[in-house]
Amino acid sequence: MRSPFAYTPRRLPLQSASPAAAVAYLGALVVVAFVYSSPLVLAATGAAAVVAGLLAGARTAVRAGVRMGLSLALLIVVVNALVVSRGETVLARLGDWPLLGEVDVTAEAIVAGLSIGLRAAVVMVAAAVYSACVDPDRVLRALRPLAGRSALTATLVSRLVPVAAADAGRLRDAARLRGPGAAKAGWPPLLRRLLAGSFDRAVDVAATLELRGYALERPRRRKREELRPLGGRKPFEVRSRFDRRFYLVALAVLAAAIAGKALGADDFHTYPSIELALGPAALALSALLFASGLAPLRRKPPRRTPVPLFLSGNSHRKGTAEGVGGQPHRPQPPRGPAAAPTLGVPGA
Amino acid sequence: MPDLVTRRAAPALAVEALTYRYPTAAGDALADVSLEIAPGELALLAGRSASGKSTLLKAACGLVPHFHGGTISGSVEVAGIDALATGPGELASAVGYVAQDPETQVVSTTVSAEIGLPLEMRGDSPSTRARAVEEVALALAIPHLLDRTVDTLSGGELQRVSLAAALVTRPQLVLLDEPTSQLDPVAGDELIWLLRRLNEEWGVSILLAEHRLERCLAAADRVIAMASAGIAFDGPPRDFLTWAQQADPPLETPAARLFSLAGITPLPVGVRAARASLVSAEPLEAGGLTPSERLVLLRQQNLGRPPTPHRSKLREEGVRPPAPQVLTSRSLWIELPRPDALHDVLRGIDLTVRSGERVALMGRNGAGKSTLLRAAAGLIETVAGKVEVPRGIALLTQNPSDYLVRERVGDELPGEQGEAALRVVGLEHAVDADPRDLSGGERQRLALAIALAGQMEGERLPGLVALDEPTRGMDRARKGDLVSLIGALAERGAGVVVATHDVEFAAEFAERVVLLGDGVVVADGPAAEILSGGWYFATEVARVLDLPGVVTPEQGAAVLTERGS
Numbered sequence: 001m002r003s004p005f006a007y008t009p010r011r012l013p014l015q016s017a018s019p020a021a022a023v024a025y026l027g028a029l030v031v032v033a034f035v036y037s038s039p040l041v042l043a044a045t046g047a048a049a050v051v052a053g054l055l056a057g058a059r060t061a062v063r064a065g066v067r068m069g070l071s072l073a074l075l076i077v078v079v080n081a082l083v084v085s086r087g088e089t090v091l092a093r094l095g096d097w098p099l100l101g102e103v104d105v106t107a108e109a110i111v112a113g114l115s116i117g118l119r120a121a122v123v124m125v126a127a128a129v130y131s132a133c134v135d136p137d138r139v140l141r142a143l144r145p146l147a148g149r150s151a152l153t154a155t156l157v158s159r160l161v162p163v164a165a166a167d168a169g170r171l172r173d174a175a176r177l178r179g180p181g182a183a184k185a186g187w188p189p190l191l192r193r194l195l196a197g198s199f200d201r202a203v204d205v206a207a208t209l210e211l212r213g214y215a216l217e218r219p220r221r222r223k224r225e226e227l228r229p230l231g232g233r234k235p236f237e238v239r240s241r242f243d244r245r246f247y248l249v250a251l252a253v254l255a256a257a258i259a260g261k262a263l264g265a266d267d268f269h270t271y272p273s274i275e276l277a278l279g280p281a282a283l284a285l286s287a288l289l290f291a292s293g294l295a296p297l298r299r300k301p302p303r304r305t306p307v308p309l310f311l312s313g314n315s316h317r318k319g320t321a322e323g324v325g326g327q328p329h330r331p332q333p334p335r336g337p338a339a340a341p342t343l344g345v346p347g348a
Numbered sequence: 349m350p351d352l353v354t355r356r357a358a359p360a361l362a363v364e365a366l367t368y369r370y371p372t373a374a375g376d377a378l379a380d381v382s383l384e385i386a387p388g389e390l391a392l393l394a395g396r397s398a399s400g401k402s403t404l405l406k407a408a409c410g411l412v413p414h415f416h417g418g419t420i421s422g423s424v425e426v427a428g429i430d431a432l433a434t435g436p437g438e439l440a441s442a443v444g445y446v447a448q449d450p451e452t453q454v455v456s457t458t459v460s461a462e463i464g465l466p467l468e469m470r471g472d473s474p475s476t477r478a479r480a481v482e483e484v485a486l487a488l489a490i491p492h493l494l495d496r497t498v499d500t501l502s503g504g505e506l507q508r509v510s511l512a513a514a515l516v517t518r519p520q521l522v523l524l525d526e527p528t529s530q531l532d533p534v535a536g537d538e539l540i541w542l543l544r545r546l547n548e549e550w551g552v553s554i555l556l557a558e559h560r561l562e563r564c565l566a567a568a569d570r571v572i573a574m575a576s577a578g579i580a581f582d583g584p585p586r587d588f589l590t591w592a593q594q595a596d597p598p599l600e601t602p603a604a605r606l607f608s609l610a611g612i613t614p615l616p617v618g619v620r621a622a623r624a625s626l627v628s629a630e631p632l633e634a635g636g637l638t639p640s641e642r643l644v645l646l647r648q649q650n651l652g653r654p655p656t657p658h659r660s661k662l663r664e665e666g667v668r669p670p671a672p673q674v675l676t677s678r679s680l681w682i683e684l685p686r687p688d689a690l691h692d693v694l695r696g697i698d699l700t701v702r703s704g705e706r707v708a709l710m711g712r713n714g715a716g717k718s719t720l721l722r723a724a725a726g727l728i729e730t731v732a733g734k735v736e737v738p739r740g741i742a743l744l745t746q747n748p749s750d751y752l753v754r755e756r757v758g759d760e761l762p763g764e765q766g767e768a769a770l771r772v773v774g775l776e777h778a779v780d781a782d783p784r785d786l787s788g789g790e791r792q793r794l795a796l797a798i799a800l801a802g803q804m805e806g807e808r809l810p811g812l813v814a815l816d817e818p819t820r821g822m823d824r825a826r827k828g829d830l831v832s833l834i835g836a837l838a839e840r841g842a843g844v845v846v847a848t849h850d851v852e853f854a855a856e857f858a859e860r861v862v863l864l865g866d867g868v869v870v871a872d873g874p875a876a877e878i879l880s881g882g883w884y885f886a887t888e889v890a891r892v893l894d895l896p897g898v899v900t901p902e903q904g905a906a907v908l909t910e911r912g913s
């Protein structure tokens with residue numbers, strides 16, 4: 001079974017962007033989540049991450065990320081409510097609990113937990129979108145010149161984690177298929193077997209890396225050539241036209257976050273009573289953060305006017321001087337509603 | 349390192365007096381091996397399991413001894429480069445290696461990154477990499493896969509991607525370790541002809557280790573047979589068949605065995621050669637018909653003859669008493685998730701298997717064979733319809749090692765029920781052994797015993813015994829043992845269903861073949877009929893003789909010599 005967070009290549013803006021641009025964009029949302037405590041801002045940031053993921057086609061990853069994030073948020077809310085008894089609005093007095101002592105559930109503690117939980121959920125959704133939309137090979141390739149050994153470790157881990165997950169699934173199936181007269185598989189033997197299998201897999205991957213030349217010292221001359229233009233031309237690389245958009249949005253998000261902080265958009269206190277700023281700064285920042293989720297939106301191609309059938313083939317190509325078979329280019333009929341497709345016959 | 353001109357002139361592979369022992373092994377894996385592969389040669393490496401084929405390939409690509417360690421003597425040169433003094437990374441520009449299980453040989457996430465990795469490691473510029481990746485993808489007909497992630501590929505696609513990664517550096521020698529073992533007949537044939545095309549058009553030398561010799565013997569220039577860590581034969585394919593007939597009959601191809609049994613010479617290296625030999629062959633007895641005349645006569649006699657009724661039909665007609673049903677599937681639909689959406693893997697399967705039947709479940713990779721067995725075992729939920737196994741099921745999945753989690757056979761199968769299961773598979777003598785010390789075939793039987801244990805009433809087996817691709821990487825001798833085991837299980841009343849790509853194996857054990865195509869049953873009938881009536885899912889003997897119902901060498905020889913008529 002494939003992980004919901006596994007990278008799936010798609011020709012959409014977020015997947016086409018360079019890893020640095022994608023990391024800058026999603027990283028900006030994560031920075032906001034860490035810097036702000038206001039539930040309003042956090043909710044807007046989370047919504048932006050969800051919208052970004054959906055626009056990038058990572059519906060499965062977003063769904064799994066939201067589910068895991070909200071589960072974690074719920075856990076944090078419950079734990080915070082039970083552990084922290086501060087706050088003026090007591091909702092329930094649960095008496096004396098072992099280890100916890102006197103437990104009073106307050107609205108303030110619940111809201112404080114909600115704020116922390118929302119922060120965790122936003123980070124998880126952003127991480128899910130990153131995992132499903134950013135090509136790990138390109139990330140590792142970008143890191144390799146900076147930290148070769150770390151990139152090697154990351155390569156091994158990125159390959160072995162899904163393989164170990166698949167092995168675990170197979171072992172679990174085999175354990176279910178054991179006859180009732182066989183010894184129960186049990187967790188310790190299964191884990192031991194999984195670990196041994198992972199070592200075998202690691203050896204296989206290491207052997208493959210050896211064969212691919214991972215141990216080779218890269219020629220310095222070539223390395224330099226890669227970094228500088230060759231014969232006046234830049235080295236071949238598929239550049240994304242969306243990079244600038246993601247960098248600009250990331251910059252705008254960070255700038256707005258800093259400005260929002262200065263203007264009191266994060267004025268949020270839970271103890272002793274709940275105070276949440278809902279002024280123009282907070283609302284404007286939230287709106288801008290939510291709008292930042294639209295960055296991966298792909299503009300629809302412009303509508304094309306249907307071309308009459310007698311002009312199909314080479315004759316309607318832009319800038320073509322000759323029509324089919326070297327005949328002069330036939331002038332196009334006027335565009336617009338009147339230019340409906342006709343079953344014209346050439347020369348008729 | 350020698351320059352390019354010297355490398356092109358040198359043999360693709362030169363091995364001299366090579367002896368090698370793995371670090372903790374008691375015996376040599378290679379003993380005094382000497383051979384030479386010329387530039388542009390396609391050589392086939394034959395031999396039984398554990399004869400040293402894989403170790404020789406690993407020595408040729410530098411993994412032995414640089415990665416595995418151990419003690420080594422002799423010399424190995426690849427395109428003039430000393431492989432014992434040079435590591436596998438440096439050898440990568442001269443030799444490409446494709447392992448048996450391609451899943452263990454991918455390290456990147458996307459196909460394009462996987463193929464381009466060797467060039468990236470070598471320090472090639474991005475433009476050089478992009479061109480090489482594009483060209484090798486075109487050569488192997490996989491440009492549509494470049495943007496896919498490797499975990500979404502089928503076995504055949506993954507095999508091609510591994511081959512592309514091995515070829516992208518334009519090596520002079522490509523080594524392949526049982527590349528068709530996980531492929532269906534269609535994908536297997538495609539791969540062999542792809543190798544032949546690379547060999548002919550690019551001049552790439554190829555050393556191919558393979559158990560299913562009938563698939564690739566016709567494409568080979570030369571055969572090297574290994575036995576007991578040494579080279580037992582080295583020569584042209586036709587001479588190899590003559591040698592195998594005398595020295596190691598399990599290495600004979602089905603067509604060669606057919607000719608041996610019928611007394612026809614020379615032995616054929618493939619279907620085309622066999623048909624040509626039959627046309628020119630003399631009468632097998634004085635004054636009798638020539639084989640080709642006899643075949644024409646038999647084909648004429650077969651025209652208009654109704655097909656052999658299936659066993660279930662015979663039962664319906666009252667010829668045999670109906671056996672109880674052990675697998676019933678009615679309008680079975682199963683969906684499994686794919687990267688983008690759910691996908692119908694099984695689409696309305698209707699199937700019944702009865703006690704004592706031996707059924708081969710066949711079809712292309714991804715046709716739904718494993719899914720059907722897993723659904724019968726309750727591992728997958730159905731979307732619609734139902735599948736029932738009224739007297740229980742023992743399912744052995746593709747990797748028997750998944751069942752072995754303890755360090756003593758007796759600990760896996762304790763008590764009387766365990767002993768009974770071990771007796772069924774003939775492993776009662778191995779109670780104190782470590783499962784890891786058992787041979788591949790014994791491990792498979794132990795895993796089957798684990799699945800059977802406790803499902804037997806006394807010595808009575810569960811209703812259905814199902815095996816999923818049990819012959820991967822098996823030599824013909826071990827397949828023979830498995831055929832005997834399947835026969836014994838069916839004799840004791842179990843219905844046996846085996847999902848397999850191996851048509852020759854299916855012809856040996858099965859009385860019925862169910863052919864799946866894209867989640868539906870496209871054919872269901874007697875094995876002899878199904879395996880003689882197609883192009884891909886047909887045995888080599890069936891393709892040679894083209895006679896309905898004749899699929900094994902023994903049946904073919906009986907027909908040609910009139911012994912069976």
